[in-house]
Amino acid sequence: MTDTLRVSFAGRAGETGHAVPAAPVPGLDASFVEHRAGRPGSRVLAHVAEHDPHVVVVFGVASLPAETVRAIGVPVVAWATAPDRPPGLEHHPDLPDCDPRHRAGLATAADYERVIDRPLPVADEHFATPRRTDGGPRALVIGHSSPRLEALLIDSKHRHEVLHVAAGLHGEALAAVLASAEIAIDVRDDDGPGFGPRVALYLAAGLLLLSEPLHPPGGLRPGEDHLEFRSSAELVELLHRVRADPGAFHAIREQGRLSAEALRASRVLPELLAPFASASA
């Protein structure tokens, strides 16, 4: 095998695309194919045929049909991800993956070389120095909504400058939105423990991360590289403090940016994926 690992990633650009470098980085030549849960795998197979990867990574264990995974002629690894749509749609008649007959044909963990269950990395191009923006610090939320998220955010949305993009943000538009904010808010769908899919993205982009407690913490330390809140009132108060004196939180942004280095895609992905590729290369 050459020194550069070729990896094809399959997923939704708006959900996981930020984890995959858009251009080759040292040791990694990544390509991304848009695949949405419930859709046939033909597009993924065509992409693999064109790019000839050493290994394929599928975001979401059950997003591809099992027969598609088996038809890929190189090792396939799944990366466990949180649901990419809001709760409450489990019985939607127009969503193929809500149909039990369709679900029966979807891949399971047993169909993959391995299932990776760890925080999503962040593509190198999203790393940026913490910076001030015009017009006061704005907070950013990216990701689908849920009743729980709305309950936590509603007061902050009406008292502070908050931008919430629920779907479809990737590429240049994502970069522009990240550059327009100084604060990021991470909220989970439910009360269970978790580590949001964009935590590393926010830190790498130099934003001040306000998050519910992360579990597992992924090496992050509340109070040092990000700030925690546990209620709507705490979030309102935190935003008030940050917006009143943004400079007082700059050191936390700097430390968060440094912590994100541990999740830099060019560092994480080759090391993590090379063992799976070596057998076939």
Next chain:
Amino acid sequence: MHPRRPQGGPLRVAFVGQTTFFQACSLQAPAAGLIPRFFEFRAGGDGEALLADLRSFVPHIAIVFRPEVVPPGLFGELAAVTLGFLSEPLPRGDDAHADLQRRMRDLRQTDAANFDRVVSFDPLIAATAGEVLAIWRSLALPVADRFFAPVTPMGHPPRVLFVGRSTPHREWLLAPVKLDHDLLHVAFGLSGDELAELMHRHDVALNLHNENYPSFENRVSLHLAAGHLVISEALDPQHGLEPGIDYLQVNNASELRRALNVVARFPRVHHRVRVRGRRKAEGFRASRVYPRLIADLLADVDAFGSPRS
């Protein structure tokens, strides 16, 4: 408490509301002798600070979106003609959705003495609102001139946009669309230049009600003005728009999905609808609506007085 108005001279008009929602409904540049300025104010805001800002502008007229969020008595001494603009849906009968009942409770907080006149965005809620405030007239929220743009060729695939908060009703309708299309869903917080730029980069816009009750959302006229193909749930009231002619009407998630799939496959198929919708949007243009509204307002207050007088 009304100001002396210059004979034939320019009138200063203060627009008051939450920027995210209402700046796009205001007059943003001088027109027909009106000099506008927008003042940010939202529920729970500092009323005294707003009053101080308004006094420094010395407005002849203050147009206030969501009058129910203005603290009681705040405009009692403001030397301007004040117009409250109701912008939220309200119950139309006894069996109202919980969301509408909550909004009605909010409306009951309004201090009617803050306003010389009140306008409702929806004639069908006027009777309900009338329990709290005397509704002078009803008209749709206008659209700031800056958002008007020519109809441009449809992208291939079409660039689809939904601007509105997430609710279970909306997510139910949007889920299949998000599966098939690269839909950008901005749930909150965009206004001004960013909103204008976003509008410019899209061809198709969706309008979905908050919950399963009828209304007329101002994003319909906003997107029509921008030259978008608007795909909407049934509008009630229509405010002069006609389904199938000015916009496409859908009634459920399957219809919405099918409508977008058709547009994706045949981008020009509804071009005439875009053109007709864009033309109809002229009726919502801020520089056309506000001069007439304000002239009527001043004449009416002069003729019939006001509870504030």
